[in-house]
Structures are given as C-alpha cells and as structure tokens.
Amino acid sequence: MLTIFLIVAIAVFAAVYVSWRAGRLDRLHARIEATRAALDAALLRRNCVAVELAASGLLDPATSVLLAGAAHDARAGSRPRELAESDLSRTLRAAFGQPDFRISLSGAEGAEELLTELEAAAHQVFLARKFYNEAVSATISARRRFLVRALRLSGRASAPEFFDIDDSLVAGTSGDGTDMPRLTGRPSERPWS
Amino acid sequence: MRIGIVCPYTWNVPGGVQSHIRDLAEALIDLRHQVSVISPADDDVPLPDYVVPAGRAVPVPYNGSVARLSFGFRPASRVRRWIRDGDFDVLHVHEPATASLSLLACWVATGPIVATVHTANPRSRLMHAAEPMLQSALEKISARIAVSEAARTTLVEHLGGDAVLIPNGVAVRKYAKADPLPGWPGPGGAIGFLGRLDESRKGLSVLLRAFESIGPSRPGLRLLIAGPGDAAEALGQVSAALRDRVVFLGMVSEEDKVRVLHSVDVFCAPNTGGESFGIVLAEAMAAGAPIIASDLEAFRRVLRGGQAGELFAVGDAADLARAAERLLDDPQRRASLSAAACEAVRDYDWPVVARAVVQVYETVVAGGSRVRVVAAALGR
Numbered sequence: 001m002l003t004i005f006l007i008v009a010i011a012v013f014a015a016v017y018v019s020w021r022a023g024r025l026d027r028l029h030a031r032i033e034a035t036r037a038a039l040d041a042a043l044l045r046r047n048c049v050a051v052e053l054a055a056s057g058l059l060d061p062a063t064s065v066l067l068a069g070a071a072h073d074a075r076a077g078s079r080p081r082e083l084a085e086s087d088l089s090r091t092l093r094a095a096f097g098q099p100d101f102r103i104s105l106s107g108a109e110g111a112e113e114l115l116t117e118l119e120a121a122a123h124q125v126f127l128a129r130k131f132y133n134e135a136v137s138a139t140i141s142a143r144r145r146f147l148v149r150a151l152r153l154s155g156r157a158s159a160p161e162f163f164d165i166d167d168s169l170v171a172g173t174s175g176d177g178t179d180m181p182r183l184t185g186r187p188s189e190r191p192w193s
Numbered sequence: 194m195r196i197g198i199v200c201p202y203t204w205n206v207p208g209g210v211q212s213h214i215r216d217l218a219e220a221l222i223d224l225r226h227q228v229s230v231i232s233p234a235d236d237d238v239p240l241p242d243y244v245v246p247a248g249r250a251v252p253v254p255y256n257g258s259v260a261r262l263s264f265g266f267r268p269a270s271r272v273r274r275w276i277r278d279g280d281f282d283v284l285h286v287h288e289p290a291t292a293s294l295s296l297l298a299c300w301v302a303t304g305p306i307v308a309t310v311h312t313a314n315p316r317s318r319l320m321h322a323a324e325p326m327l328q329s330a331l332e333k334i335s336a337r338i339a340v341s342e343a344a345r346t347t348l349v350e351h352l353g354g355d356a357v358l359i360p361n362g363v364a365v366r367k368y369a370k371a372d373p374l375p376g377w378p379g380p381g382g383a384i385g386f387l388g389r390l391d392e393s394r395k396g397l398s399v400l401l402r403a404f405e406s407i408g409p410s411r412p413g414l415r416l417l418i419a420g421p422g423d424a425a426e427a428l429g430q431v432s433a434a435l436r437d438r439v440v441f442l443g444m445v446s447e448e449d450k451v452r453v454l455h456s457v458d459v460f461c462a463p464n465t466g467g468e469s470f471g472i473v474l475a476e477a478m479a480a481g482a483p484i485i486a487s488d489l490e491a492f493r494r495v496l497r498g499g500q501a502g503e504l505f506a507v508g509d510a511a512d513l514a515r516a517a518e519r520l521l522d523d524p525q526r527r528a529s530l531s532a533a534a535c536e537a538v539r540d541y542d543w544p545v546v547a548r549a550v551v552q553v554y555e556t557v558v559a560g561g562s563r564v565r566v567v568a569a570a571l572g573r
Contacts (some may be wrong), residue, residue, distance in 0.1 A: 024329055024332060027303065027332065027333060028332060030562075031332075031333070031335055033560070034305070034335065034557075034560025034561060034562060035335060035557075035560060037559065037560050037561055038556050038557065038558075038559035038560045041559045042556065042559070120552065123552060124552060124555070124556055127336070127357060127552060127553055127556045128556045128559070130336075130355060130357060131335055131336045131556060131557065133355075134336075134337070134354045134355055135335065137353070137354065138332055138353070138354065141353075142332075
C-alpha cells in the first residue's frame with residue numbers, strides 16, 4: 001500500500017515538475033515573440049521616418065536618393081534582412097556625418113521634428129534589438145538543459161536566432177557613456193558619431 | 194501609459210532606491226502617465242497618493258547585515274491584487290534580485306516587465322543558493338536597465354543577460370535654491386568638497402595639498418568638507434597653521450548637502466579616477482556652483498569639455514591651485530560658469546531621464562501584451 005502511495009506521489013510530483021518546466025519554456029518562447037514583434041515595429045518605424053526624411057525636400061537630391069534606396073532595400077526583402085538593415089544604418093550615418101549636416105538644416109520647417117523622431121526611432125531599434133537578443137540567449141540556454149532535451153519540451157518551436165545588425169548610429173549619440181538618447185531636441189555636438 | 198512600479202524597500206526610510214523611484218514616479222506623472230507604486234511602508238505614515246502600501250517590512254539578516262524586507266504570502270497576495278486592479282501596460286520592478294516585493298511581483302505577474310538594477314554587489318552566497326528560484330522569476334523580465342556601469346557589470350556576471358544604461362537623474366529643482374550655512378562662504382572665499390574622506394579615488398588629499406600651497410597667501414580662504422570618514426586623519430595632512438580653516442561637517446543630510454553647495458565660492462571635484470558618470474558634478478551644477486574638476490573623461494563630458502566648469506590635470510595639486518586662484522579672483526568668470534553649469538545640467542534632469550525610461554517601456558509594450566497575474570500558483 002505504502003509502495004503504491006509512494007509511486008503515485010513521485011509520479012505526481014514528477015508530472016507537476018515537468019509541466020512547470022514546460023511552462024517556463026513556453027513563457028520564454030512567448031517573450032521571444034513579443035520582443036521580436038517590438039523589434040519589427042521599431043525597424044519599420046525607423047524605415048518610415050527615413051523615407052519621410054528622404055521625401056521631405058530638406059536634403060540634397062543625392063542624399064535623398066541614397067536614403068530612399070537604402071530604406072527600400074531594407075523593406076523589400078530581396079537580401080537578408082540583417083544586411084539590408086545594417087546598410088540603412090550606414091547610409092543614415094553617412095548622411096548625418098556630413099560636415100555641418102545639422103547646422104545646414106537648422107531653421108528649416110519641420111527639420112528638427114523629423115531629426116528628433118529619427119533619433120528616437122533609431123534608438124528604439126537599438127533597445128528592441130538588445131531586448132530581443134537577450135530573450136534569445138535566455139531561451140537558448142534553457143533549451144540546452146538535459147530535461148528539456150530529453151523530453152523534447154520545446155516541441156516544434158524552431159530554435160531562436162540572434163538578430164545581429166550594425167545599429168551603432170545611436171550608440172554614440174548621447175556622448176556621455178550612457179544609453180540615453182538625446183531627446184532634448186538640441187543639435188548634438190557629435191551627431192551620430 | 195499605465196505604469197506599475199514596485200519598490201522593494203520601506204518607502205519612508207531614506208535610501209537611494211526609494212528616492213530614485215520617487216523622483217522617477219513624479220517625473221512620469223508630470224509627463225502625463227498614470228503611475229502607481231507599491232511599496233512596503235510602516236503603518237500610520239502618510240504616503241503620496243500614488244503609493245499603495247504593501248504592509249510592514251520585516252527586519253531579517255540578509256547578505257551579512259540586517260535588511261527590512263517584504264516577503265511571504267500576504268505581501269504576495271497584495272501585489273497580486275494590485276496588479277489585477279491596476280491593469281498596467283508595463284510593470285517596472287526595482288532590484289529584482291533582492292528577496293523582497295520586486296521578486297514577488299516577478300513571480301505573480303506576466304507580460305511586459307522592466308527591471309532596474311541599482312547596486313553593484315559582489316556575488317553573494319545567497320544569490321548562488323537561490324539561483325534556480327531567482328532564474329524562473331527573472332526569466333520573465335523583458336528589459337533590464339542598469340543605473341551605472343558597475344551595476345551593469347554585476348548583472349551580466351551574476352544573472353546573465355545584458356542591460357541598457359540609464360543613469361540616475363538629478364532633481365535639478367531641488368538643488369536650485371538653498372540658504373548658505375551661517376557664516377559661509379565668508380569674506381576670504383571658500384572651496385567645497387563632497388565625498389568620502391578616506392577613499393583615495395575621491396582625491397581629497399589632492400585638494401588638501403593645493404590648499405597647503407595657496408592657504409598661507411590667502412588669509413581668509415577656507416575649505417568646507419562634507420562626507421563620511423576620519424576627519425582627524427585627513428586633518429593630519431594639513432600643517433598646523435591652516436587647520437582651523439579646514440571645516441569638516443561629517444556625513445550630511447540631503448538638505449544640508451544642497452546648502453553646502455550654496456555655501457562655497459568654488460566647488461572642487463578632485464577625483465583621480467573611477468567615476469563613470471559624475472553625479473557629484475551634476476548635483477553641484479544643479480546648485481549653480483562654479484566648478485573646478487579633474488580632467489577625467491566622465492567629468493569632461495558632463496562639463497561640456499570645460500565650458501561649464503574648469504578642468505585641471507588629474508591628481509595635479511599645483512594645477513588645481515592655479516585653477517582655484519583664477520576663479521577666486523574673478524567673480525565674473527564664476528558667474529558665467531555658474532550660468533553655463535545650470536544650463537548644461539538640464540541634460541541630466543529627471544524629465545530627460547524619465548523620457549529615456551519611457552522609451553524602454555514603449556519598446557516592451559510594442560510586443561502587444563498587457564501585465565496580468567498568472568492564474569494558478571503553479572503557473573509561476
């Protein structure tokens with residue numbers, strides 16, 4: 001009698017434990033989906049603002065064409081997305097890195113709003129990518145656990161992948177060693193450096 | 194946005210985390226967000242209307258000292274009810290790895306959770322022993338913020354993952370006006386210093402060496418020094434004739450710190466290294482003090498390359514003395530530095546910092562879900 005009771009108890013305990021572990025893994029997968037959605041939204045927003053800037057007539061035609069082209073490539077999906085988004089970052093950096101870029105735009109109607117929005121959008125890409133990659137690394141290490149592999153707790157969910165792009169057009173904007181975007185609306189001393 | 198903030202420590206006990214949360218919550222409210230803070234609090238203590246009490250915190254031995262923490266089923270069920278009633282877009286927990294309310298909140302909640310890490314702890318045995326339990330709660334956090342490089346390093350080493358660095362804000366308003374201490378700065382001028390006396394990185398001995406060289410030729414000049422540490426030992430570095438002109442206040446309250454900054458003609462930050470941000474400087478700037486500071490990279494950034502304060506060679510007492518004399522003899526230059534500092538410090542004001550935090554909120558909320566309580570006890 002006691003043996004049966006013990007076996008049942010152990011079986012119940014094991015079942016509860018396994019379902020708890022499966023629940024944790026499930027939550028990690030949900031976190032990946034949520035952060036991935038946020039990352040997509042951030043990339044799309046940056047793309048939209050870049051297109052708006054290109055079409056605004058504020059820039060010289062050559063810069064406008066480059067910018068619109070890079071934004072189009074990033075959206076079109078003809079190349080691996082990470083490469084295309086990195087190229088958009090580089091194009092933005094090249095545009096903003098022109099000597100006296102901000103000074104030449106100061107005073108033009110709507111310029112400050114657009115640039116501020118672009119800075120914010122680019123910073124959002126930086127944040128979203130960081131949070132997504134963090135979720136991916138937490139999930140990868142959870143999926144490597146013995147129990148998870150032995151019981152195939154991750155089910156049919158495909159293995160998550162890191163999203164690696166060059167988004168450094170924001171990394172240097174705050175200029176004070178922190179990850180604060182410049183939101184004060186004043187021209188930065190070292191824009192996009 | 195509806196924001197729920199969890200404070201792990203008793204609200205009415207002064208502390209860095211508590212004042213950070215208070216300033217952040219108020220800045221967010223000013224930005225027209227709806228904010229609710231849940232915090233342990235003593236009974237019968239008046240609380241701001243955005244704070245929900247979670248009951249008394251209990252003193253327990255923790256990490257080698259006694260901490261007042263909130264744990265157990267009752268606070269957990271209060272947090273649960275607070276989350277259910279609050280219907281938050283985002284949950285922001287502070288110090289999630291501390292065995293208190295924040296950890297409980299991570300247990301009972303699901304959805305967009307942001308965590309801020311404040312302290313830089315060496316790895317504790319407790320953290321090691323509790324790691325599986327911590328891990329399952331911390332896995333739910335979708336974005337982490339560290340307030341300093343040291344806190345970020347601790348986080349990366351102990352809990353894995355990375356964090357966004359957003360510094361503490363400076364409540365510029367609170368520093369702007371204060372009465373000088375009675376009798377200060379005095380006719381001969383005064384130089385101020387804030388910080389630990391016995392920590393060599395804070396550089397007090399550099400300032401004392403400089404005073405040794407300019408003190409004798411300026412009979413009225415005094416030093417005003419505030420901060421914890423052994424005053425007698427520091428005074429030993431000054432020759433006997435000058436000692437009565439070096440005034441130590443010991444550790445001072447927040448209000449007195451502001452008064453100290455308003456009591457001096459020149460504020461000196463002689464740090465020799467290790468400052469990642471320079472909060473001391475930002476506070477002095479908010480008070481409008483004319484500043485001389487070591488030419489450290491962090492300080493140079495905060496002072497806009499020297500526009501908002503004079504820089505001298507790191508650890509060079511003679512250079513410090515020259516900079517101090519220049520300023521003491523030039524009231525006009527002091528006034529213009531003071532004005533430039535007040536302007537430059539606005540980059541570190543709470544509204545700016547709060548907007549950076551809101552951007553993190555927006556990023557995690559973009560995932561589409563809301564904050565919910567997990568249904569069953571085993572759902573944790």
